[in-house]
Amino acid sequence: MSYELVVGLETHVELSTNTKIFCQCTTEFGGEPNSHCCPICLGMPGTLPKLNKKVVEYAVKAGLATNCKIRNLSKMDRKNYVYPDLPKAYQVTQFDKPICEDGYITLSSGKSIRINRIHIEEDAGKLIHERGDTYIDYNRGGVPLVEIVTDPDIRTVDEAVEYIEQLRLIMKYIGVSDVKMQEGSLRCDVNISVRKKGEEKFGTRTEIKNMNSVNFIAKAIAYEFERQVDILESGGEIHQETRRYDSDLNITESMRSKEDAEDYRYFREPDLVNIYVSEEEIKKYKAELPQLPHEKLNIFINEYGLPKDDAELLIKYKKVAEYYEEASKNLKNKKLASNYILGQIYRKFPTDSEKEEFNISIPPKYLNDLIQLVESRKINSSMASNALEKMLDSGKAVTEFISEKDMEGIDENTLRELCIKAVNENQKAVESYLGGKEKAFKSIIGYIMRETKGKADPIKATEIIKEIIGKI
Amino acid sequence: MVSKEEIIKIAKLSNLFLDENVMEEITEEMAKIVEFADAINTIVCDEDIEFDNINQIENAFNEDEVVESYSSDEVLRNREGGENGYFLVRRRV
Numbered sequence: 001m002s003y004e005l006v007v008g009l010e011t012h013v014e015l016s017t018n019t020k021i022f023c024q025c026t027t028e029f030g031g032e033p034n035s036h037c038c039p040i041c042l043g044m045p046g047t048l049p050k051l052n053k054k055v056v057e058y059a060v061k062a063g064l065a066t067n068c069k070i071r072n073l074s075k076m077d078r079k080n081y082v083y084p085d086l087p088k089a090y091q092v093t094q095f096d097k098p099i100c101e102d103g104y105i106t107l108s109s110g111k112s113i114r115i116n117r118i119h120i121e122e123d124a125g126k127l128i129h130e131r132g133d134t135y136i137d138y139n140r141g142g143v144p145l146v147e148i149v150t151d152p153d154i155r156t157v158d159e160a161v162e163y164i165e166q167l168r169l170i171m172k173y174i175g176v177s178d179v180k181m182q183e184g185s186l187r188c189d190v191n192i193s194v195r196k197k198g199e200e201k202f203g204t205r206t207e208i209k210n211m212n213s214v215n216f217i218a219k220a221i222a223y224e225f226e227r228q229v230d231i232l233e234s235g236g237e238i239h240q241e242t243r244r245y246d247s248d249l250n251i252t253e254s255m256r257s258k259e260d261a262e263d264y265r266y267f268r269e270p271d272l273v274n275i276y277v278s279e280e281e282i283k284k285y286k287a288e289l290p291q292l293p294h295e296k297l298n299i300f301i302n303e304y305g306l307p308k309d310d311a312e313l314l315i316k317y318k319k320v321a322e323y324y325e326e327a328s329k330n331l332k333n334k335k336l337a338s339n340y341i342l343g344q345i346y347r348k349f350p351t352d353s354e355k356e357e358f359n360i361s362i363p364p365k366y367l368n369d370l371i372q373l374v375e376s377r378k379i380n381s382s383m384a385s386n387a388l389e390k391m392l393d394s395g396k397a398v399t400e401f402i403s404e405k406d407m408e409g410i411d412e413n414t415l416r417e418l419c420i421k422a423v424n425e426n427q428k429a430v431e432s433y434l435g436g437k438e439k440a441f442k443s444i445i446g447y448i449m450r451e452t453k454g455k456a457d458p459i460k461a462t463e464i465i466k467e468i469i470g471k472i
Numbered sequence: 473m474v475s476k477e478e479i480i481k482i483a484k485l486s487n488l489f490l491d492e493n494v495m496e497e498i499t500e501e502m503a504k505i506v507e508f509a510d511a512i513n514t515i516v517c518d519e520d521i522e523f524d525n526i527n528q529i530e531n532a533f534n535e536d537e538v539v540e541s542y543s544s545d546e547v548l549r550n551r552e553g554g555e556n557g558y559f560l561v562r563r564r565v
Contacts, residue, residue, distance in 0.1 A: 017536050024539035033557035035544045042547065053533035075524055084561045097524070128558070135558035268523065276530040 003194045003229045006202055007160050007221060008152035011167060012145050013177045014123065014185040015058045021122045021144035022049030022092065022272075029183050033137035041142035043088035049271055051076070055144045056099070056275055058176040059120050060285050062146050063100025065174045065292055066115050066167070070282050074099045076120070076269040081262075084136055085124035093121035093147075095266040099275065105166050106294070113163050114151040121145050140184075146176075152191065152202065157218050157225075164188065164214055169293045173318050181212045188217055193238070194228045203228070204238040208245050208252055220245040224252050296321055304334040313342055319358035326364030327371070336371050344388055361395035370398045383454050410456050415448075418456070419464040422447045430469060441465075474503040487552070 020027055023040035040047045063070050077095035098119035104112040125141035127134050148167065154160045168186055171177045179186045193205035206224060211217045223245075228238050243252040291299075293315050300311035300321075315321045320341065328337035345367075349355045370388060373379045379387070379402055387401045394400070410418070422444050423430055432440035441462075448461050479499050483490045490498065541547075544557055554560035 018538050019534065019536050022534075024534055024537060025541045026538045032544060034547050034559065035557070036541050037547050038542050050532055050534045052536055054536035056533075073525065073530075084559075132563050134561040134563075135554065135556075136561060137558055273527065273529040273532050274525055 002197050003225075003232070004197045004199075005155055005157075005221070005225045006152050006193045006195060006205075007154035008191040008205075009148075009150045009154065009160065009163065010189040010191070011148045011164070012123075012187045012189075013062070013148060013167075013171050013179065015055060015144040015146060016175070016177050016185075017052055017054045017058065017144055019052055019054075020142035021052050021055055021120070022142055025142065027143045031139055034139065036139040037141070042138055043086070049092070051272060051275065052144060055120055056277060057285060058144075059099050059118060059146050060277055060282060061174050061289060062148070062171065062176050063103060063118050064282070064286050065170050065289060066100075066103040066105055066118070066148070068100035068103030068115060068118060070277060071097060071099055071101065072277055072279070073097070074275045074277075076272045076275070077266050078269050079264045079266055081264060083124075084134060085127050085141070087125070087138065087141070091122060091124065092269050092272070094119035099277070105163060105170070107159060107162050107166070109159075111153075111159070113153045113159070116149045116151050118146050118148045121147060152193070152205075157221050160190070160221055161214055161218050164217065166293070169316070169318075173291075173293055174289055181214070184212055187212045190217060190221060192221060192224045192228070194225060194232065203232075204240050206238065206240065206252075207242050209242055209255070211245060213247075216245055216247050219247075219250055220252055223250060227252065293318075293321075300324075300338075304328065304338075306335055306338055310335070310338050310342060314338060317355045317358060320355060323358065323360065323364050327367040329368060331368070331371055332375055336374065337367065340367060340371070340388065344385060345392065348392055360392070362391050362397075366391060366397050373398065373402070377457055377459070380454065380456070380458055382449070386454070410452055412460070415456055415461060416464055418448055418451055419461060419468055422451075423465060423468050434469065474499055474506055 014027075017027055019025060020036075020041055023038050025036045025038050025041055028036065040049055060070055074094060074097045076092050078090040079093050079095070080090045082089045098117040100118035101116070103115035103118070105115065106112045121144075123140050123143040123145050125136050125138040127136055129135075150163070154163060164186075168179045168181075171186070172179050177185055181187075188211045190208045190211060191205045192208065193203035195201065195203045206228070208220050208224065211220060224243070231238060239257060241257045242255045244255045245252050296315050297311050300306045300314060301308055304311075306314070314324050324337060324341055327341070328334040331337060345360065346355070348360075349358065367388075370384055370391070374381060374384045383402065387398050390396075390401045391398060426444050426447055429440045429443045433444070444465055445458050445461055448456050449458065476495060476499050479490070479495065479502060482488075548554070548557065548559070551559050553562065
């Protein structure tokens with residue numbers, strides 16, 4: 001009997017505001033333990049929290065970018081639970097009136113993953129467990145988050161991975177989060193169940209908490225699918241529970257049972273007033289949204305004429321995509337700019353994080369200038385490539401490495417004389433070429449490029465040589 | 473009802489010292505507080521009251537501008553145990 005995977009994701013995205021959600025302590029990552037704290041984020045009695053205006057703006061933007069409806073009037077609630085990562089013994093979050101609802105993200109297959117809701121909440125402190133005791137750093141306590149919850153629409157590991165990557169890219173593009181998974185700015189709770197193919201009723205689900213690596217999420221889902229199918233096939237039943245993924249062993253293991261449904265005793269947060277977002281504000285935030293990754297992708301493919309794979313490699317990193325747009329301005333062949341970026345330039349940025357940061361030494365205008373010279377055939381591609389290497393190393397413009405004289409190239413008479421010489425001195429290659437060996441032609445051109453130190457226009461030289469050979 | 477044992481347990485968890493001779497009085501006071509809170513269960517509400525906007529106040533916001541946090545010394549002044557700037561929670565239950 002074949003089974004179907006059913007996955008829903010709850011993604012926590014840390015917002016990149018300057019200050020915490022209910023006080024004005026910095027949200028900066030790291031710092032000495034408990035050095036970014038005040039009585040409000042430490043949950044001292046008698047303090048009065050106030051919502052950070054930017055959090056509302058960022059949450060609305062996250063909703064708009066994922067096709068959500070924005071609720072004009074929303075409020076904050078208390079979710080009660082006793083654990084030392086929250087000094088107040090409750091988390092301030094949104095329960096029945098989340099700020100955004102009913103959105104979706106469309107995958108490359110055309111399938112939409114529905115977003116049930118996006119709500120605002122505060123992050124908890126960091127706990128370090130040692131020898132039975134627990135040490136707490138509240139620097140992260142009160143850092144603003146949005147939690148983005150999907151419906152259980154995901155059916156394969158690939159869909160889960162693509163959804164997370166798309167979501168991550170959208171949040172990065174709209175500038176509401178740095179989405180650094182290694183720093184915990186994007187974390188996923190993964191709900192997994194299985195059911196027999198064709199069945200409508202969902203199976204009992206398990207939840208794997210706090211995953212901050214796409215690779216581990218993929219492995220954990222694959223493992224959990226197999227585990228649940230094995231249990232059902234051997235006549236057992238799945239227990240609703242929270243599980244943890246052990247990346248060393250590539251297994252999931254039970255953390256706690258959910259049989260006694262958690263009762264968080266949600267109620268309205270009485271210390272905070274309602275949040276009202278007007279239609280005008282929503283319109284303003286919408287107008288401020290930049291081009292989203294899938295919109296850029298379409299433009300790169302349909303208007304700039306890039307192959308899909310190349311376009312995907314460019315939009316994967318926001319800074320690279322923006323650099324490419326500038327560098328390819330007014331070019332006849334926009335693919336040329338993409339070739340230089342994906343080839344010679346990417347080699348200087350081998351890792352993902354280096355491409356993400358994209359600290360390139362030359363502004364896009366310099367690359368554009370270089371390519372314009374290639375397009376106008378003032379320099380050939382090998383000269384361009386040499387010059388680009390020097391430009392990247394020094395941060396200087398192309399004119400520093402290629403003179404006006406270089407750009408003049410070789411006049412036609414001189415080139416013609418050289419071509420005659422090349423044909424005379426490479427008789428063997430000429431014969432091989434005339435005998436059908438296309439490759440032999442390259443050695444004749446190579447001779448000319450050597451003689452002219454790369455200044456000759458190989459296309460023009462090819463025309464002349466073919467003309468001469470034709471005359472032989 | 474609130475028992476004396478519950479008061480002792482809460483006091484222990486809260487790091488509060490309670491003198492034996494006030495124990496009875498405090499137990500009675502705590503019982504009254506809980507009883508008062510229980511009164512909420514007796515409320516009969518016929519009307520459909522919209523509580524969400526009951527105070528008619530909206531949008532009291534902080535600007536997203538950093539204000540200096542408290543110094544670590546101040547933050548950690550009353551902690552018990554702990555080292556290297558961390559709070560410590562000892563296993564109690």
